[in-house]
Structure formats: structure tokens, C-alpha cells
Amino acid sequence: MSPADRFAVFPELHITVEPLPGQALRVRAAGEVTVENVAQLRSVLFRAIDDVRARAVEVDFELVTFIDSTAIGKLVSARAHAIGSGSDLWIVNPSPGVRRVLSLLGLLETLSTPTGTRGWAPPKSA
Template sequence: MRDSPVGSPYRESGSDREKVSPMSQVDRFAVFPELHITVDPLPNQAIRVRVAGEITMENVADLRTVLHRAIDDVRATAVEVDLSLVTFIDSTGIGKLVAARAHARGNHSDLWITNPGPNVRRVLSLLGLLEILSAPDWAPPKSA
């Protein structure tokens, strides 16, 4: 069996041509977005979680683990999630932030986001979550 030229939707086997799903050709080259998370202590047993990259369904479990450990294991009084370096967030990422906030409040803690970039801010605003998830003293920039 030999592969057809790159981009061809067919794989050849002897004299037979077999139609191949376009995704099967892409699967072996798939690159999942990277997510970088750092944790810094703040005064009064609070924690800052800095997130960089894209928050997607492929990597959101890592963010959930860090946030839950901060709340459950460290017993942080508050968790600040700095999104200034997040370039994209999908619905699973947004769902995990909302769930983490509820988890924090259920454990006598609090969780909020700070510094969302323009793309993240726009999505959260459209969903009505920007003010709900933002720190109490944070306000979105006024539009001109």
C-alpha cells in the first residue's frame, strides 16, 4: 500500500484506490495547543494562578487540577486566575472556570479572573460572565 500525493483523499493499494477520511491524514500531525500554568503565593494565604496559551478541551484538565489543588490542598483563601497571556478559551475552559468558582465558594474560598486579553474578554462578555468571574475591583475598559 502506498500513500497518494500529499493532500489526496485517496490511498492506493495495488490497483485499488480507497477513499480516506481527511482527518485520518491529519491525525498523525495533530498538535494540541500548549498551556502553561504557574502558581505564585500572595499575602493572606491567597494564590495567583497565571495561565498562558490556549485553554481547550485537550488541556483544561490541567487547569482544573491546579485550581482544585489550590482550593482543596493549599486551602487558599482566594485564587486569582491571571488570564493576561491566554490567547484563546473554548467552552470547556469557560465551564471549568465557572465550576472552579463554585467549588471555591463551596469551600469558604473565592476565585476570580484578572487581566483577560481582548479575545477572552469578548467571549466572557458575550456570555455575561465577565463581571461575574472578575475580581471585585476590576472593571472592563470603557469602549470609545
């Protein structure tokens, strides 16, 4: 085994959270969202829903360069959890790569459209 084989390089994922009007949050992700790091994003999303009790969570993927199937599964799960908790969660500003993958899977419209969270509307400028 060479010294280079002793270390694994994991894709970087940077996440920031900012408040929006009406008890909503925007979660911005930058980098790659993969099986190696999707737990970070899932944790932030579930915390926003369960602990912060955000009425809506926008997941901004403008700076996401890659997304794998595990990450998409976690997003679908987080969306279902949000709706089941009386909240909502959707993707905004998907990068071209994310848009393409979601479109190929038939999930682009589903994951990028609010379900109509009561008393909250997405900001006009995103």
C-alpha cells in the same frame, strides 16, 4: 492515512502559581485554554482550593490567547467549588479575546469580581 495524520497537535498551556499575601495564590495561564488541556488548569485550581487551602485564587489570563466553552464551564465550576469551600476564585487581567468571550456570555463581571472573601483583599497592584 498520511504520516501527518498520525499525530495530533494540542494547544499549549503554561501554568505558574505564585503566593500572594494573606494565604492567597495567583495562577497565571499562558497560551490556549481548550477542551484538550483544561484538565491541567482545573487540577491546579482544585489543588489550590482543596489541598493548599488558599483563601483566594486569582486566575491571571493576561497571556491567554484563546479560551473555549469547555474551559469557561470548568472555570464556572471551579468558582462555585471555591465559594462552597469557603474560598474564592476569580479572573484577573483577561486578555482582549478572553474579555470578549466572557462579555458575550454575560460572565465577565461574575468571573472577574471577588465575592468578598473574609479577611482577604486583592492586592492594589495587579
